[in-house]
Amino acid sequence: MSKQDLIDWIQRHEFRFTDMAQQIWDHPQVAYEETFASQLQMATLKEVGFKVTTDVGGVSTAFIAEYGIGSPIIGILGEYDALPGLSQAVNAVREEIIQSGPGHGCGHNLLGTAGVEAVIALKEIMEQEGIQGTIRYYGCPAEEVLSGKTFMARAGVFDDLDCALTWHPGTANFVVNMKMQAMVSIKFHFSGITAHAAGAPHAGRSALDAVELMNIGANYLREHTLDGTRIHYVITNGGLAPNIVPDKASVWYYLRASSKGEVEAMLQRVHKIAEGAALMTETQVQHEILAFAYDTLPNDVLNDLMFENMKITGSPLFTEREQEFAQELVDTVDSTIVESSRKLFGNTPDELLPPGYYNLPQLRGTTMGGSTDVGDVSWIVPTGQVMTTCAPVGVQAHSWQATASYGSSIGYKGMHFAAKTMALTAYDLLLNPTFIEQARNEFMINTEGQRYKPGIPDYVQPPAAKKPQNSSSNLVRM
Ligand SMILES: [Zn+2]
Ligand SMILES: [Zn+2]
Structure with missing residues (x-):
């Protein structure tokens, strides 16, 4: 099986994961309440033969799904929490499905699902080719309150990984080689x-x-x-x-x-x-x-490898209807915001869903305003991260426009692209220990060999899972 076979396998099974992402989008649950998404993903992974551990780090909606034996151990990080107040139909006008209800305005319905998609594809290829090693999917709750992974990290569940890979829905295909706060x-x-x-x-x-x-x-x-x-x-x-x-x-x-x-x-x-x-x-x-x-610590070795695999995969093509929907969404955003968003990668007004790939050296060493709990993982193990086009340039994360895009075929196409990129990169890491060695060397230099100490104090416990709040039905979708 070549990389192309791996891409083809995902392509043939995409519909299953589109369905999973749609279901999670239909049942948005905020931090520490993500029972629907975690149960759906656990059941899917168990069914195909993954060993699943629940209640990780004392968080009832956190889990780990593992396949394989021995080293290397490659982890893929997923998230699935929604945001309060961002309920929105797949529509270019503001239309709440549930009044003041939660919605997937950060695209975590896609984020976790791409990880599940990638590890199931990897299991197939490992079986077919008799590849040694272990792959893990980390079901990480409560990213939006910046703490799910920090409790998991404090429990030591990332300590034996050789590398971690993740991604985030964005408005372009690029490697996240800048830091977050x-x-x-x-x-x-x-x-x-x-x-x-x-x-x-x-x-x-x-x-x-x-x-x-x-x-x-x-x-x-x-x-x-x-x-x-x-x-x-x-x-x-x-x-x-x-x-x-x-x-x-x-x-x-x-x-x-x-x-x-x-x-x-x-x-x-x-x-x-x-x-x-x-x-x-x-x-x-x-x-x-x-x-x-923690702040995020980018790993250029892993990021560059993910970039190469993005190019091998090839970015998705968007239909005329998707381009129109993208334009309709952008038309609702303040033009100065749209203009400043275009500047990051120099996109023209026509490039609403940019097909290109970006790995800009000038972004290395810069810091974005936002934060993520991926930061803690990145100080424990070399971590690679990309973003893919899941919403048009100008649409901001944590907005109703973003919820609409992440529930549309635009979001699902970006998700499959990310799944393929992560699967191909993990495949490289399983087969070629040199990449792991190089990533580890870079990590040791950047961390100066210091061991990770949790930022979250010992006495802080994760909130107990609450009952699910809202779920939605009768949705309008593209
Ligand atoms: Zn977010
Ligand atoms: Zn997010």
Whole structure:
């Protein structure tokens, strides 16, 4: 079996995985509630002979599916959580399927499914050719809250991997050779003394005042942080009524910077701001860490290999109807955003679904604004990552337009392309230990041989899985 045979096998079985991705899109579940997707994927993998381990890292919707014996051990990372409030039909006008319900605005219905598709294809080829080694699919929940993989990583489940591969739906076919930011997600809970806000205001000590003063302090801090740093917050509890001095108030922060060390340093300063706000208002403050994810460490050896396999696979062709739908979606996006999105790879206005491949050396060493819990895995094991065209240029992730595109044939075509790219790359790694050795050497240089230490503190436990919230039906699809 050659690489072409592997591509052909996937091509013949694509419909099965389109169906899986559609079903997950139809049943969007947010972080730690992804029972539908994890059960569907586990059942599919078990049925074809994978050994499945559940409740990985104490997360009930996390699992590992494994096939083969001995080394090398190649892992493919999948995700399947949806985002709140992004319910949307496959339509170029805003049309919620469930009012304020969740939706796959980050395309994780595609992300995990491509991994399942890739490992099942690899199992076929390993059986046919008698290839030695182990392949694993990691079902990773709760990426959107940046913590699923960090709990799995803390449990050591990535430690024996030789290499990890993953991908993400995007608006072009490219290797992710830039970094993404480290991030901490932390809540500050203030407690004060309640009182009648008009009758006895002098008796009150307002927790909301503390939250507001803390935010003012954090906003002043911005000037004195490194370029690219991000500080964002929402007030999750601001009290009950204006005429009651709030004795409880909470604020939720995300702090991002280009390395875990920089985030830690910024966090220490934010703790001082919280303590200062408590002192000023005679309130008490407690904090609660929800997530702490590393920055991503790209691996050029793996990324370059994935790039070569992208070119061998060949990017999908989109029909006239898909191009029209892409245009309709882009027409709903602010033109300045569309224009700035085109700039990254120099796409013309006609290139709504760019067929090209990009591996830009100038992006190496740069850092994107966002974060992912793939970061933790990338500091444990050499990790390769690509993006493929699953939505038109200009459509932003985490938008209703993205949900629409990821539920359409545009998204499914990009997903199959990613599955083939990952399968071909894993095939190379199984057959050629030199690639693994080179990837490992690069990794050792970049990490300076330091062992990964989890960012998430020992006392932080994953949230218990909640009951599934919403599911949708009667969908309009392309
Ligand atoms: Zn996302
Ligand atoms: Zn995502």
